[in-house]
Each structure stands twice: as C-alpha cells, then as structure tokens.
Amino acid sequence: MILHLLKKDISRKFREPFGFLILTSIPLVFSLLIGMIFGPGSGKEPSLKVKILIADRDSSFVSEMFCNVFGGSRMNDLFSMEKTDSLSGRLRMEKGEASALLVIPDGFGDAVLDRKRTSLVLIKNPSEAFAPKIAEQTVSILCEASERLVRIASSPIQVIRKGIREDSEFSEVEIALLAIQIRRLISKVEDILIPPQIAIRDEKAVSQHEEKQPSSVMYTHIISGFLTFFMLFVIEALARDLFQEQDMHTLSRLRTGPVSLAQFVASKQVFLFLMGLLSYSMVWLMAGVFFGLKVPLRIMPVFMAFSVLLLSSLTGIVGLIYSLARTRSQAQEISPALFILFGMLGGAMVSINNLPHFLQGLSVISPVYWGQDGIKILLLRPEDASSVLIHILIFSILTVVFNGAAYLLFYRKFRS
Amino acid sequence: MLTVSHVSKRFKDIAAVQDVSFEIRKGEIFGLLGPNGAGKTTTLNMICSLIKPDSGRIELDGMEVTDKNPGLRKKLGVVPQDVALYEEFSAVDNLKFWGGLYGLKGTPLKSRIAEVLSLVGLEERSRDRMKTYSGGMKRRLNLACGMIHNPGLLLLDEPTVGIDPQGRHAMLDMIRRAAKSGTTILYTTHYLDEAESLCDRLCIMDHGRVLATGNQDEIKRIVGENRIFKVTGVFEARNAEEMPGRIPELTLLSLRPNEVLYSLPVRQQTGKLIETLIASGFQIENLSIKEPSLDSVFLKLTGKELRD
Ligand SMILES: Nc1ncnc2c1ncn2[C@@H]1O[C@H](COP(=O)(O)OP(=O)(O)OP(=O)(O)O)[C@@H](O)[C@H]1O
Ligand SMILES: [Mg+2]
Numbered sequence: 249m250i251l252h253l254l255k256k257d258i259s260r261k262f263r264e265p266f267g268f269l270i271l272t273s274i275p276l277v278f279s280l281l282i283g284m285i286f287g288p289g290s291g292k293e294p295s296l297k298v299k300i301l302i303a304d305r306d307s308s309f310v311s312e313m314f315c316n317v318f319g320g321s322r323m324n325d326l327f328s329m330e331k332t333d334s335l336s337g338r339l340r341m342e343k344g345e346a347s348a349l350l351v352i353p354d355g356f357g358d359a360v361l362d363r364k365r366t367s368l369v370l371i372k373n374p375s376e377a378f379a380p381k382i383a384e385q386t387v388s389i390l391c392e393a394s395e396r397l398v399r400i401a402s403s404p405i406q407v408i409r410k411g412i413r414e415d416s417e418f419s420e421v422e423i424a425l426l427a428i429q430i431r432r433l434i435s436k437v438e439d440i441l442i443p444p445q446i447a448i449r450d451e452k453a454v455s456q457h458e459e460k461q462p463s464s465v466m467y468t469h470i471i472s473g474f475l476t477f478f479m480l481f482v483i484e485a486l487a488r489d490l491f492q493e494q495d496m497h498t499l500s501r502l503r504t505g506p507v508s509l510a511q512f513v514a515s516k517q518v519f520l521f522l523m524g525l526l527s528y529s530m531v532w533l534m535a536g537v538f539f540g541l542k543v544p545l546r547i548m549p550v551f552m553a554f555s556v557l558l559l560s561s562l563t564g565i566v567g568l569i570y571s572l573a574r575t576r577s578q579a580q581e582i583s584p585a586l587f588i589l590f591g592m593l594g595g596a597m598v599s600i601n602n603l604p605h606f607l608q609g610l611s612v613i614s615p616v617y618w619g620q621d622g623i624k625i626l627l628l629r630p631e632d633a634s635s636v637l638i639h640i641l642i643f644s645i646l647t648v649v650f651n652g653a654a655y656l657l658f659y660r661k662f663r664s
Numbered sequence: 665m666l667t668v669s670h671v672s673k674r675f676k677d678i679a680a681v682q683d684v685s686f687e688i689r690k691g692e693i694f695g696l697l698g699p700n701g702a703g704k705t706t707t708l709n710m711i712c713s714l715i716k717p718d719s720g721r722i723e724l725d726g727m728e729v730t731d732k733n734p735g736l737r738k739k740l741g742v743v744p745q746d747v748a749l750y751e752e753f754s755a756v757d758n759l760k761f762w763g764g765l766y767g768l769k770g771t772p773l774k775s776r777i778a779e780v781l782s783l784v785g786l787e788e789r790s791r792d793r794m795k796t797y798s799g800g801m802k803r804r805l806n807l808a809c810g811m812i813h814n815p816g817l818l819l820l821d822e823p824t825v826g827i828d829p830q831g832r833h834a835m836l837d838m839i840r841r842a843a844k845s846g847t848t849i850l851y852t853t854h855y856l857d858e859a860e861s862l863c864d865r866l867c868i869m870d871h872g873r874v875l876a877t878g879n880q881d882e883i884k885r886i887v888g889e890n891r892i893f894k895v896t897g898v899f900e901a902r903n904a905e906e907m908p909g910r911i912p913e914l915t916l917l918s919l920r921p922n923e924v925l926y927s928l929p930v931r932q933q934t935g936k937l938i939e940t941l942i943a944s945g946f947q948i949e950n951l952s953i954k955e956p957s958l959d960s961v962f963l964k965l966t967g968k969e970l971r972d
Contacts, residue, residue: 504714
C-alpha cells in the first residue's frame with residue numbers, strides 16, 4: 249500500500265518535473281559556480297579563461313598551427329595563449345600561473361608529417377580541476393585533426409616540406425603564411441572537430457600526454473560544506489507539499505478507502521527521503537562529470553551508507569519541524585532560520601576554524617557539521633574511512649529519533 | 665446493507681447531526697435530502713469513518729464501521745462533495761491509481777477503466793491531464809473514480825452541483841445505470857426534483873435531525889392530499905390565526921411576520937380561501953400554491969422552501 253502511494257507521488261512529481269528540477273539545480277548550479285570560481289587558480293583567477301603556455305621547441309609549421317589554434321580568434325574567448333620556452337614555462341607552472349603548459353618537442357612537425365609516433369607533453373596545473381581538462385581536450389582533438397589532415401593532404405604537404413628542407417623558396421614569413429592557410433583549412437573542419445562530441449580514440453597516433461589526476465581538493469572542501477546545508481533546503485521545499493493532499497481533499501478520500509493514516513504519513517516521509525536522495529545523487533553525478541570528483545570504489549559502500557543515513561536524518565529534521573509547527577507558514581519561517589544556524593555552526597558558510605571560539609565547541613550540535621566532516625573524510629582521506637562510523641552512528645540515531653517523532657506528530661496532526 | 669442508528673455528532677457548539685437513524689436496503693437508491701448545513705456531509709463522513717460519531721452505531725453488512733476496519737471500507741465507494749483527484753494525472757492514470765488502491769490490476773483493471781470511462785462519457789479525453797478538463801468533466805471523473813472498484817455501496821455527496829442541466833441529466837442517468845448493475849446508492853442532495861426522480865426511498869434532514877423517512881408515497885402521505893398555500897403580504901397575526909375557524913379543514917402550518925402557511929385538502933375550493941383572506945383584511949402581495957409533492961412535504965416539515 250505504501251508502495252502504491254509512493255509510486256503515485258513520484259510519478260506526480262515527474263509529470264511536472266520543473267519544480268523539482270529547479271529545486272535540485274540549486275545545489276547543482278551553486279556547486280558548479282563555486283567550483284568554477286574557486287576551482288581554477290585556487291581563487292586567484294576568477295576568470296573562466298583557460299591560460300595556456302606553449303613552449304614550441306619545434307618551430308615547424310605544424311607546431312605553428314597548434315599555436316595558432318590556441319591563439320586564434322575562434323578560441324579567443326576560451327583560451328589565452330602565451331608562448332614561452334620550456335624552462336621558464338615549467339617555472340611558471342610551478343608558481344601556478346597558468347592552467348597548462350604544452351611542450352612541443354623538437355622534430356614534432358616532421359614526425360607528424362611522416363606519420364611517425366611522437367608525443368606532446370601537456371603539464372597541467374594540479375590545483376585546478378576544470379581548466380586543464382579543457383586544454384587537454386583541445387590538444388587531443390588537435391592531434392587527431394592534424395593526423396587526419398596529414399592523411400588527406402599528404403601529397404601537397406610533401407611538396408611543401410621539400411621546399412622547406414631545401415630552404416630555397418620559403419622564407420620564415422612564408423612558412424607562417426602557410427601555417428595560417430592550413431589553419432584556415434582546419435577552421436573549416438573545426439566545426440566538426442572541436443565539439444567534444446567527437447570521441448577521442450584511445451590509440452592516438454601522435455600524442456601521449458603526461459597524465460596527471462586533476463586535483464579537486466578545493467572543490468571537495470566547498471561541496472562538503474554546503475551540500476548538507478543545501479539538502480536541508482531542498483527537502484524543506486519538498487515538504488511544502490506535504491499538506492497538499494489535505495488541500496486537494498485527496499487525503500480524506502484516501503482514508504475513506506483502504507488506506508490508513510499511518511500508511512499515508514509513512515509514504516510521505518519515504519517520498520521526502522527518496523527525492524532528497526535523488527537530488528543529492530545528482531549533485532555527486534555532476535561533480536563527477538565536471539570536476540572529476542570520484543568516490544574511491546573501495547569506500548563506496550561506506551559512502552553510500554553514510555549518504556543514505558545523512559539524507560534520512562535530514563528528512564527527519566525537516567519532518568520534525570513541519571510536524572511540530574502549528575501552521576504551515578510557521579514551519580516555513582522557522583526552517584530557513586534554523587538551517588542557517590546549522591549552516592553557520594556546521595561550517596557551511598565560514599570555516600569552523602574561523603568561528604569564534606565559543607561557537608566552535610557548539611558546532612557538533614549541527615547536522616551540517618557531521619555531514620561536511622564525513623564527506624571530507626571520505627573524499628580527502630579515504631584511508632580514514634573507518635572514522636566515519638561515528639558519523640554513521642550519529643545519523644542512524646537522528647534518523648530513528650527524528651523520523652519516529654515526526655511520524656507520530658504528523659499522525660496526530662492529520663487525524664484531526 | 666447499511667444501518668445507521670441513533671448517531672449524533674457535535675462540532676464544539678454546533679450539533680451537526682442529532683440522533684439520526686435510517687436503513688439502506690441492498691440495491692436501492694436512497695436519498696438524503698436537506699438544505700445547506702443540514703448535516704448530510706457529516707452523516708456521510710461518519711459512514712465512511714472519516715469522523716467518529718459521538719454516539720450511535722453504524723453497521724455495514726452487520727459489521728460496525730470504524731477507522732480500524734480498512735477491509736470493510738473497501739466495500740464502500742465514496743464520491744466526495746469536492747473533486748478530490750490528482751490534477752497532474754489523466755483520467756486513466758487517476759482511475760489506475762484509485763483502482764490499484766483497491767487491489768485491482770492487470771486486465772480486470774483495464775477493462776473496468778474502459779467500462780467506467782464509457783459510463784461517464786470521458787473516453788475521448790481519457791489521456792489528457794485532468795487539469796485541462798472543464799468543471800463538469802472533473803465531476804464526472806470524480807464519480808468514475810468512486811465506482812472503479814465496483815463498490816457494494818456508493819456514497820454520493822451532491823454530485824450534480826455545478827453541472828449544467830444536460831450534464832445533470834446525464835449524471836443522473838449514469839447513477840441509475842450504476843444502480844441497475846447492482847450497486848446500492850446513498851445519494852445526497854438538496855435538489856427535490858433529483859430526489860423525486862431518482863430515489864427509491866428518502867430521508868429528509870434539517871438542522872441535523874431526520875424529519876421523515878420512507879419511500880416516495882409514504883413521504884408524500886405526510887402532506888396527504890393537501891395543497892400548501894404560502895401567503896405573503898400585510899395582515900394581522902390574529903386574523904391569520906383565526907382563518908382555520910372560518911374555512912373547514914384548513915390548517916395553519918406556520919406563521920411569521922408577513923408570511924403564513926396553510927394546508928388545505930385538494931377537494932376544498934381554493935377560491936373560497938382567497939375570498940376569505942381578502943375579506944379578513946389581508947393585503948396579499950403573493951400567493952403560491954403547492955400541489956402535493958416533495959416540495960410541499962418539505963415546506964410542511966420545515967416551514968421553508970428548499971431552494972439552492
Ligand atoms: N469540521 C467541522 N467543524 C465544525 N463544524 C462543522 C464541521 N463540519 C460541519 N460542520 C457544521 O455542521 C453542520 C452540518 O454540516 P454539513 O457539512 O454536514 O452539512 P451539509 O448538509 O452537507 O450541507 P451542504 O449542503 O452545504 O453541503 C453545519 O452547521 C456545519 O457548519
Ligand atoms: Mg455537504
């Protein structure tokens with residue numbers, strides 16, 4: 249029976265998904281924004297432009313072409329390119345001045361034209377999550393593009409090369425002009441090539457980048473704090489239509505049938521929990537897609553248990569507020585105030601270390617504290633996953649106590 | 665089928681239902697007739713155990729109806745006064761949900777959905793969201809959802825309110841057809857004509873009390889072969905009270921300032937009464953004569969007319 253009621257609620261939600269999507273997208277959009285603003289450059293560079301350094305040791309027209317693509321007008325709003333030499337480029341990368349450094353080795357152009365294996369070196373800024381990915385993506389697309397180009401236009405290219413080697417008719421300027429022409433050719437195919445829809449094949453004929461896992465430490469810090477905080481708001485917003493069935497008179501009608509009030513209340517609580525969990529999962533999914541944030545597989549069971557209990561205790565908190573409040577509007581006024589208090593104490597807005605000393609001790613009463621602390625441990629120190637057991641225990645207790653109390657209070661409330 | 669005995673319910677200082685008793689027999693259409701606030705909905709809510717009576721007992725097929733007996737409630741089909749459905753759903757989805765609630769599924773559910781949809785004439789719009797329906801269509805779906813599980817007893821709370829005359833006609837037809845197929849029906853209304861044309865037996869309520877119960881003939885016998893005269897105008901109360909002495913078989917039913925009600929057997933002459941009234945100094949503004957009917961019964965029982 250509860251399942252039947254639940255199915256009805258879920259399919260009603262998905263018939264009119266906009267409200268829910270907007271609701272869920274709040275933490276989503278927020279996390280993306282924060283991630284983009286603070287993620288790249290660790291807050292030094294709030295611009296979305298990807299700064300790329302290119303050390304061109306080859307100086308062939310092929311390498312010129314690569315540079316031109318990054319510097320060209322088409323990519324201008326995404327990249328800011330600067331040429332450098334490999335040594336000072338590396339130094340600047342160490343200082344974190346750019347998102348990526350592309351080193352084009354000597355003989356790269358010839359190798360491409362002779363269709364021999366060669367490699368590009370792409371050094372990515374470890375403190376950024378997003379921007380280096382873009383650089384990497386673009387480079388690999390370029391590799392593929394040039395490979396195709398060489399295959400298609402191999403004979404004219406051979407002629408040109410001969411000219412270059414004999415060093416007779418082609419001056420530096422002419423080489424540059426040729427490169428530009430080729431870039432034009434590329435820009436014609438760019439429309440097809442640049443969009444990342446094109447799958448990058450595993451065996452890249454020309455490139456073998458230096459892989460480095462993009463670090464998302466900063467992003468993890470941010471998301472762990474506000475995710476719990478935001479989930480409270482999401483669940484609260486969902487709870488607003490707890491009373492909807494009373495207004496629609498369907499509650500009375502259900503009760504004239506074989507549905508008991510207990511089943512009705514339980515179905516609503518499960519519904520809140522499931523929708524909250526869905527919204528929460530979507531945030532993680534997005535975090536994985538955009539910031540490469542991944543939960544290590546080996547702690548996955550712990551992470552899932554933690555998440556489920558976190559969400560069920562948040563459901564309990566919201567449920568308790570709504571069942572305790574005398575009127576709906578009272579509940580809607582109390583909730584945000586209480587959540588913000590939880591958020592403050594729990595470190596969602598300011599880092600707990602920056603709180604006044606006497607408040608720091610109080611942070612343990614905030615569920616947000618336990619939420620963000622647990623997420624941080626699981627993602628940043630997965631080897632300590634076992635210490636999350638205390639969080640899991642606390643959330644289990646909160647789940648039982650709060651949901652139980654909310655259930656009884658709702659039961660009484662709807663009865664009259 | 666259903667026995668309501670000595671049931672009362674108070675809401676704070678309003679006695680919504682007082683000592684109401686009646687019995688509904690299997691297969692009949694039983695009418696609960698009364699003006700706004702008579703206690704019809706309250707009585708219905710007690711029958712489907714939404715509210716608990718303060719005293720008295722309600723039995724369905726010999727078992728007491730309480731909120732702890734969901735199995736028994738499955739025999740009931742309830743069509744509430746207000747449309748109570750899911751607007752995001754289409755007619756079919758609503759019917760699926762309500763049918764599923766009563767354990768219907770698969771092919772039987774499908775064929776039953778088709779059946780009730782054709783009964784209420786909503787086949788064409790059955791896949792559209794209910795939001796897009798007109799008020800009358802929503803009411804018809806409201807009825808359909810109450811009958812989806814083939815209930816033994818169907819409780820209808822003023823199902824025709826807000827429906828145009830053709831729609832009303834159609835709905836009464838639907839109800840008659842449902843009754844023919846074996847469903848017992850409790851029909852609540854404040855329309856006399858509906859009660860008169862639809863119901864096998866009737867219970868007339870006002871101010872939470874039962875005024876009369878019986879079949880159409882029994883009820884009409886309350887007024888007997890009498891016409892009811894309602895006279896409004898300017899007159900002296902003493903004169904109005906003395907009229908029965910001047911005209912044989914005339915009875916005074918009620919007397920209010922500027923309004924008096926008499927009943928007079930059909931065989932007596934109407935003209936004589938009017939002449940006498942004028943002779944006694946009545947300045948008649950309006951005179952209405954009611955032939956023996958539910959209308960006149962109601963007028964006789966309550967002293968007021970039943971109008972919406
Ligand atoms: N929940 C309630 N709380 C307080 N009073 C109520 C409640 N429900 C009904 N009443 C009162 O009980 C009386 C009977 O109401 P009820 O709804 O049963 O009348 P009804 O015959 O269905 O009228 P209508 O034709 O308007 O639907 C009214 O005076 C009403 O004000
Ligand atoms: Mg009513």
